[in-house]
Amino acid sequence: MTTLNIRIMSTLEIPRTPAEGFTPSFDTRKRVIIIGAGVAGLVAGLELARQGHELVILEAQGRVGGRVYTLRSFAPGLYAEAGAMRIPRIHELTIGYCRSFGLNLRPFVMECPQAPIYLAGRRTTWSHIDQNSDQISFDLTSRERTLGHRQLWLEATRDIRLSIQRYGQAAFRDISERYGDYSIREFLVERGYSEGAIELYGILSYRESNMNTSLIEHLREVLGGAFEDMYEIAGGMDQLPESFLKYLQNEVHFDAQVFAVEQLDDGVTVRYRTHGGVFEETGDYCICTVPFGVLRHFDFRPGLSVQKYRAIRALNYNPSTKLDVYGLPSNTASNLPMGLPEFRT
Ligand SMILES: Cc1cc2nc3c(=O)[nH]c(=O)nc-3n(C[C@H](O)[C@H](O)[C@H](O)COP(=O)(O)OP(=O)(O)OC[C@H]3O[C@@H](n4cnc5c(N)ncnc54)[C@H](O)[C@@H]3O)c2cc1C
Missing domain, CATH: 1.10.405.10 (Guanine Nucleotide Dissociation Inhibitor, domain 1)
Structure with missing residues (x-):
């Protein structure tokens, strides 16, 4: 049985800075289908677009960013990060993209002594x-x-x-x-x-x-x-995926939930659902950027190897809960075990 040729990029293949990019290869223009418009899908999209390739980016939700998600509609002028909020200093590429998009980085306050x-x-x-x-x-x-x-x-x-x-x-x-x-x-x-x-x-x-x-x-x-000297994007982390989107407006298809990937002799077909029905796209390559918890439910044809399925199943994701509380103390009611500490130092 043949298996889908899924491979993981080595760090040597990753450009050191966003400005560096990959070597342009306009003479070998390919059609690439990217599944997911989180940061990974958007970076892949931008870099491939810079190389002159044709792209289709299929995103299940009605927004870009995936696990980078800034909540904005709960109070005028306020925002809260439901997903990623800190950019480690050693994440040079992320910082590089922020700088090249002109986003304002500021130090992230890691701990508040009086919290x-x-x-x-x-x-x-x-x-x-x-x-x-x-x-x-x-x-x-x-x-x-x-x-x-x-x-x-x-x-x-x-x-x-x-x-x-x-x-x-x-x-x-x-x-x-x-x-x-x-x-x-x-x-x-x-x-x-x-x-x-x-x-x-x-x-x-x-x-x-x-x-x-x-x-x-x-x-x-x-x-x-x-975890030292972390940054945040002043004004909200969603500005990063939104900045990518400006360059990929025509490529991203929202509300397109992929469920099947089929390897052909000369390419790959990706099937997806929208409110309007089931559709498919065929390209030379497919880049899949969804979390493994989603990937394990994809209908791959031919199937992946036993080892790949095992690796996909075995990857552990930690649960993470965030609680955002806003309002003045005088008009905030809560039965959470918070508020003034019982004793002070
Ligand atoms: C609460 C929380 C806090 C975090 N805090 C930090 C932090 O402070 N700093 C940090 O560096 N990292 C943090 N992370 C991790 C960081 O957010 C992720 O590593 C990163 O955003 C993952 O990006 P991604 O593009 O790989 O995946 P995702 O962001 O998950 O993107 C995958 C995309 O695929 C889409 N998709 C899913 N299924 C389908 C389908 N069937 N068809 C089509 N599209 C589909 C999703 O809608 C999503 O847009 C945090 C994560 C969470 C959840």
């Missing part, structure tokens, strides 16, 4: 927890009580950080060999931390649902500075 938090049955603030780990009712050893969650992580990773300081990215070869099979939790257990300390670290570093995922991936992100 109310509800932890282990108590209302308190970040700064209070940071300075008073001993008052947290987690089952910590007396030594762990003297550490905050930040100090705990710094202590646990001391030798790893030293090695990265000394050898740079090359250090990851040895680190991967030693810790490649570890989850974050297993690593902290091996370093001798109690269940209470591991729970504390998971909750306060927002990683509770990731504690059983790869330590190496976590180290690359945290020690690689992925």
Whole structure:
């Protein structure tokens, strides 16, 4: 049985900056169907359009951006980010596109010391927890009580950080060999931390649902500075996908929900539903940018290999909930465990 030729781009194929782009190839103009107009589909669309290819972008929703979604209609002049809101400094391409579209980037405020938090049955603030780990009712050893969650992580990773300081990215070869099979939790257990300390670290570093995922991936992100010096787009993140759309107005087809992809001898046919019925587009290539949770329901003909289906099924997405509250304290009613902290430092 033949299988669809799905391949993943290597980092060598990705241009370093949006200005650089790919080498234009107008002499070999192709028809490319892109499934999804989230940021991945829009970037693919813009770069292929710059190369002179013919595009059809099929988007299931009535808007571009996918998981970049700014809510705007709840109050005049206000907006809230339902999806992505922070751009890490190391996401050079995203920052490059923002700059080339003239979008205004500003530092993202990561933590507010006075933000109310509800932890282990108590209302308190970040700064209070940071300075008073001993008052947290987690089952910590007396030594762990003297550490905050930040100090705990710094202590646990001391030798790893030293090695990265000394050898740079090359250090990851040895680190991967030693810790490649570890989850974050297993690593902290091996370093001798109690269940209470591991729970504390998971909750306060927002990683509770990731504690059983790869330590190496976590180290690359945290020690690689992925969460330092973040940016946001002043005025709302949806300006990024909207900027792409200005160049792709004629290519994006909204409310077009793809359900089948068929490999032909000389191309590919993509079938989709709209309010008007079922339609299809045929092109030389198809780029599929939908999340794996959607992809697993596609009718691929011929079918993908067993390994690809397994990889698509096995990819784990973490649930994420955002709560936006607006209004003046005097006219806001809520039974959420928020409001003024019970005690102040
Ligand atoms: C709540 C939340 C917060 C996040 N915060 C951050 C952050 O702060 N910083 C950060 O860098 N990342 C963040 N992310 C991750 C980031 O938003 C995503 O990695 C990124 O937007 C994914 O882009 P994408 O184009 O790959 O996929 P998507 O944005 O999911 O785009 C896929 C597109 O395909 C469309 N589609 C789906 N099914 C079909 C179909 N059958 N036919 C046609 N079209 C279809 C969808 O409507 C969508 O437009 C966050 C994600 C979420 C959910």
